[in-house]
Amino acid sequence: MARQTYFTRSTFRFLKDLEANNNREWFAEQKHRYEQHLKGPALQLIEAFGPELRKISPHFMATPRSLFRIHRDTRFSNDKSPYKTAAGVHFRHDSGKDAHAPGFYLHIAPGDCFVALGIWHPDSKTLRKIRERIIDDPSGWKKVSRSKSFTGQYALEGDSLKRAPRGFDPDHPLVDDLRRKDFIGVSPVPQTFITSSELPRELSRTFKKGVPLVRFLCDSLSVAF
Secondary structure, eight states: OOOOOOOOHHHHHHHHHHHHTOSHHHHHHHHHHHIIIIIHHHHHHHHHHHHHHHHHOTTBOOSGGGBOOSBOOOTTOSOOOOBOSSEEEEEEBTTOSSTTSSEEEEEEOTTOOEEEEEEOSOOHHHHHHHHHHHHHOHHHHHHHHHSHHHHTTOEEESOBOSSOOTTSOTTOTTHHHHTBSOEEEEEEOOHHHHHOTTHHHHHHHHHHTTHHHHHHHHHHTTOOO
16 A cells, blocks of 8 residues: 655645736636645644654644745735745744744745754744743753754754844853844755655654754743643
């Protein structure tokens, strides 16, 4: 009996075609491909990954809302193309309402697939709590962000301020971390990772290597892990 697969080469062909034909008329004609090769498999993955996610923590959600909408918000963008040319699945913490909560993430795009975790673009109040926790527990921060188990899988990425944030010592030994505006670990993965029938298990294995970082962030925000 063949094993359940989720995404296939057809997923990537659809995304490539969408990038070349990013308009509403084309999408309306090809919506069946989106449903069959991207949205449907993503929802199946989310359902299958739920039990694996609960083993990591019961406080992160795997629901249909974990799949980001394909439609772009063009209100404040010069790029008015209506559709995203990548698929994103975000298993966010149940304390948050959107993509800016702590979470685990899967990104699917031709030539740019990756697994990520942490917190992206948090608000200023959240940033301050994380930065203060780094100052209060520098050894704990270095342990979760510089351990071999973490750096062997992830690299810390995201935006940073050019200078130390207001109210923080510019000469602090961890000032590069205090300047961060995102606290995310990113791990590029090949297309074969995405198309594997073992995707739920492989996602779990990969996420687990970054769990201490996510737990540190949750502790910073006084939310349960």
